[in-house]
Amino acid sequence: MDEPTNGCEPCNIAPPKKYSVWGITFMMLGAFSCSLMFLLVKLLADVNTFTLIFYRGLVQVVVSLMALQNCGTNPLGPPEVRLLLVGRAAFGSLAVVCWFFGAQVLPLSDAITLHFTSPPFAAAFAVCFLGEPWKPLNMVGAVVCLTGVALVAHPTFLFGSHVEEGKQDEDSDPVFQALAVMICTAGAAVAAMAYVCVRAIGDRASALVMVFYYGAVSLPVAVFGSVLFEGTWDVVRISGAGVGDVALVLLIGLLGVATQWFINLGLQLETAATASLATCTQIVWSYIFELAFLHEALDSWSLGGSVLILGYVLLVAYMKINKKEEVDSKDAPLLPDIESRQTVNANRSCDNSIN
Numbered sequence: 283m284d285e286p287t288n289g290c291e292p293c294n295i296a297p298p299k300k301y302s303v304w305g306i307t308f309m310m311l312g313a314f315s316c317s318l319m320f321l322l323v324k325l326l327a328d329v330n331t332f333t334l335i336f337y338r339g340l341v342q343v344v345v346s347l348m349a350l351q352n353c354g355t356n357p358l359g360p361p362e363v364r365l366l367l368v369g370r371a372a373f374g375s376l377a378v379v380c381w382f383f384g385a386q387v388l389p390l391s392d393a394i395t396l397h398f399t400s401p402p403f404a405a406a407f408a409v410c411f412l413g414e415p416w417k418p419l420n421m422v423g424a425v426v427c428l429t430g431v432a433l434v435a436h437p438t439f440l441f442g443s444h445v446e447e448g449k450q451d452e453d454s455d456p457v458f459q460a461l462a463v464m465i466c467t468a469g470a471a472v473a474a475m476a477y478v479c480v481r482a483i484g485d486r487a488s489a490l491v492m493v494f495y496y497g498a499v500s501l502p503v504a505v506f507g508s509v510l511f512e513g514t515w516d517v518v519r520i521s522g523a524g525v526g527d528v529a530l531v532l533l534i535g536l537l538g539v540a541t542q543w544f545i546n547l548g549l550q551l552e553t554a555a556t557a558s559l560a561t562c563t564q565i566v567w568s569y570i571f572e573l574a575f576l577h578e579a580l581d582s583w584s585l586g587g588s589v590l591i592l593g594y595v596l597l598v599a600y601m602k603i604n605k606k607e608e609v610d611s612k613d614a615p616l617l618p619d620i621e622s623r624q625t626v627n628a629n630r631s632c633d634n635s636i637n
Contacts, residue, residue, distance in 0.1 A: 339499075
């Protein structure tokens with residue numbers, strides 16, 4: 283029998299899937315890491331954003347390669363899922379480009395709200411392509427979480443224009459803004475496809491392999507985005523950066539690794555509909571960080587939206603803890619039983635070799 287191609291790195295060993303609350307937990311940890319990363323990005327506001335994306339991708343490639351090499355795992359992953367791995371990385375990187383385009387043309391609050399419309403897309407795509415169920419609780423959660431996002435982000439189509447965001451009405455072309463809305467919404471759909479790719483890959487590839495692919499693809503995307511939005515090919519040089527700034531850039535890269543690793547693990551353990559809703563906690567963490575570190579004023583709308591999002595996610599987690607997950611082929615990992623046993627045996631053998 284051939285040796286499993288997904289390797290046996292300890293970093294790929296997830297907690298036993300007794301309760302799928304682990305999936306939600308990993309998704310929330312990924313959202314927390316991502317929010318912390320965005321806080322550091324705000325502290326480096328003078329640095330080209332695509333320079334930060336480039337170095338984040340570079341750190342992801344280096345760290346994931348070191349971890350995979352340490353465990354003797356092929357960073358390219360099993361041949362049968364390599365196309366899905368490329369798709370996951372490409373969809374994720376394209377979503378970033380769409381997000382930055384929308385953020386530059388639209389008020390930031392509108393772009394954020396559109397960005398977090400990905401959960402309904404993820405649920406719909408998972409139903410169509412993977413046959414996953416979209417349960418009533420997920421449907422209610424989509425409405426609750428999107429409402430919470432809108433309350434926190436304060437989109438202009440609900441709360442009026444924001445002068446501080448620098449989007450002057452006289453400089454706005456309605457047709458161009460409509461195009462930006464479509465592109466930003468398309469970015470949310472593309473991000474949902476990245477989630478579906480992870481679900482389709484299942485346990486056949488390590489979460490670290492997916493981190494490697496995402497980092498590798500994001501390098502040329504960063505260069506392309508810099509040319510498109512900043513008008514420069516130079517994404518390597520950090521002008522006027524001191525030692526502290528370089529340390530922050532490296533920390534952003536490490537947080538990028540943590541974000542992708544947690545999200546990949548979460549999607550391997552939870553359905554796309556539920557897992558994608560847990561990513562909405564990212565806007566809650568960002569709001570908390572703004573209050574704590576950037577001294578933003580407390581806003582009752584934002585506080586209410588945060589309570590809605592966290593309340594729903596915690597309710598789902600509580601329900602999963604108190605009710606064992608039903609044995610359902612649609613909710614189970616997408617890996618066949620025989621391959622699952624091979625993966626478990628490989629992980630155990632790796633543990634033994636390490637010990």
